[in-house]
Amino acid sequence: MxxxxxxxxxxxxxxxxxxxxxxxxxxxxxxxxxxxxxxxxxxxxxxxxxxxxxxxxxxxxxxxxxxxxxxxxxxxxxxxxxxxxxxxxxxxxxxxxxxxxxxxxxxxxxxxxxxxxxxxxxxxxxxxxxxxxxxxxxxxxxxxxxxxxxxxxxxxxxxxxxxxxxxxxxxxxxxxxxxxxxxxxxxxxxxxLLPHPPATQFELPDSYATHQVVPLQLFPGISADLIDSITQQSCRGLILRTYGVGNAPDNDPALLDALSRANKRGIIILNLSQCLQGGVHQGSYATGSALANAGVISGGDMTLEAAFTKLHHLFSCGLDEDKIRQKIQSNLCGELSDIET
CATH class of the missing domain: 3.40.50.1170 (L-asparaginase, N-terminal domain)
Incomplete structure (x- = not known):
């Protein structure tokens, strides 16, 4: 046929x-x-x-x-x-x-x-x-x-x-x-190629509303006020585009406090590198470890597009915060290599 x-x-x-x-x-x-x-x-x-x-x-x-x-x-x-x-x-x-x-x-x-x-x-x-x-x-x-x-x-x-x-x-x-x-x-x-699946696992939410996921690229001199301004809106997820292997200023306590406050309010903060190739390794430098201590999660080597849509998808599925944090760091369908935090 x-x-x-x-x-x-x-x-x-x-x-x-x-x-x-x-x-x-x-x-x-x-x-x-x-x-x-x-x-x-x-x-x-x-x-x-x-x-x-x-x-x-x-x-x-x-x-x-x-x-x-x-x-x-x-x-x-x-x-x-x-x-x-x-x-x-x-x-x-x-x-x-x-x-x-x-x-x-x-x-x-x-x-x-x-x-x-x-x-x-x-x-x-x-x-x-x-x-x-x-x-x-x-x-x-x-x-x-x-x-x-x-x-x-x-x-x-x-x-x-x-x-x-x-x-x-x-x-x-x-x-x-x-x-x-x-x-x-x-x-x-x-x-x-992905292996032949034992069964389909389609996950189609009832709706795919525009949950507020905000990508933000770090730049020299970025302020805590900007982080506060973004995360105090209807933001549920913040994708932080950091330097190199996931680094950010560690000599700015106000900036780190702003991220920590957002994390405590339940906002998922994901660390992605600005670099085209490679991924995030938050423990490689003290500047990356400071982000981890503030509650920022490594996004590994995901593209911005994958991280953005993955967060939207997890929010739309109605998962609780702990489950989203677990799944965002898990390889669901080939989007992510093993994460090194």
């Missing part, structure tokens, strides 16, 4: 058209595929059903509730298809891929998130290859996880991030190997 693929078109550059004000989204992506994918090529593709969301969205406008909508879309059709492709804008693609990985734990079918830097409507574009390859990956390969495909690279969704604004090789996975390299041949890295 010929395999069937489900394609969820959420919007993004891949379906945009030129306008006097720049690229804009228009309905009718199915017709665009028919016009732009050659009949010979489309005849070699698996059967697919395309669902175009009623209001395509520029990914800069994505909010956490949209992640849940896409996840529900997949779960509702999970038994009817052999694989899934999510077409998405590039700006927040890594956030959505990460969020889906936490809601769709225990997948035994591929979910491939992709898009493009140039719209399919243009003569010269990267959209056709990304779309066709994503469909092939979703159809012909046993990849039991949420992935991001772009320009010959198949990445674990919750390990990916956008690293270039204009290059076709816009995404990478600095702290984890690629799941596959796609050239003349598709070469899967079986060693790093």
């Amino acid at each position: 010929k395999k069937r693929i489900y394609i969820a078109y959420t919007g993004g550059t891949i379906g945009m058209h030129r306008s006097p004000n720049g690229y804009v989204l228009k309905p009718g992506f199915a017709r665009l595929i028919e016009d732009k994918i050659p009949p010979r090529l489309s005849g070699e593709m698996p059967d697919y059903d395309l669902h175009e969301y009623p209001t395509p969205i520029d990914s800069s406008n994505i909010v956490p509730a949209d992640w849940l909508r896409v996840a529900r879309d997949i779960v509702d059709r999970y038994q009817d298809y052999d694989g899934f492709v999510v077409l998405h804008g590039t700006d927040t693609m890594a956030y959505t891929a990460s969020a889906l990985s936490f809601m769709l734990q225990g997948l035994d079918k591929p979910v491939i998130v992709t898009g493009s830097q140039i719209p399919l409507s243009e003569v010269r574009n990267d959209a056709q290859d990304n779309l066709v390859t994503a469909i092939e990956l979703a159809c012909d390969f046993h990849i039991p996880e949420v992935c991001l495909y772009f320009n010959g690279r198949l990445l674990r969704g919750n390990r990916s991030l956008k690293v270039k604004t204009t290059g076709f090789d816009a995404f990478d996975s600095p702290n984890f190997p690629w799941l596959a390299q796609i050239g003349i041949h598709i070469e899967l890295n079986h060693r790093v």
Whole structure:
């Protein structure tokens, strides 16, 4: 029996058209595929059903509730298809891929998130290859996880991030190997793929409200007043982007006291490095140990996108504070290497 693929078109550059004000989204992506994918090529593709969301969205406008909508879309059709492709804008693609990985734990079918830097409507574009390859990956390969495909690279969704604004090789996975390299041949890295799950463990909350998770990058001279201002709002989680292996000023008692007070109020404070590669090791320097003493938790080598969506997910699941602290430091679906505190 010929395999069937489900394609969820959420919007993004891949379906945009030129306008006097720049690229804009228009309905009718199915017709665009028919016009732009050659009949010979489309005849070699698996059967697919395309669902175009009623209001395509520029990914800069994505909010956490949209992640849940896409996840529900997949779960509702999970038994009817052999694989899934999510077409998405590039700006927040890594956030959505990460969020889906936490809601769709225990997948035994591929979910491939992709898009493009140039719209399919243009003569010269990267959209056709990304779309066709994503469909092939979703159809012909046993990849039991949420992935991001772009320009010959198949990445674990919750390990990916956008690293270039204009290059076709816009995404990478600095702290984890690629799941596959796609050239003349598709070469899967079986060693790093998630294992086949004994059962699905989908975790779809009733709602995915915009819980207040705030990333804050440290900078020389950052004040305790800024920490207090942020954490005294409706903030439930603070992602502290620190220096190097997780360091922050240890000669500013007011700053450390502000973090300690926030921690005592139940705010989850997660330590992530500003560096592109490597992770947090809070005990390597006294400056990192000071954060640990204030109640700050190591985020290991998670990307900002993975940490941000993971906190949102744990909050949405209604877990208590102790359980969230335990799970945020646990590897749930490949987003995190072993933590060294």
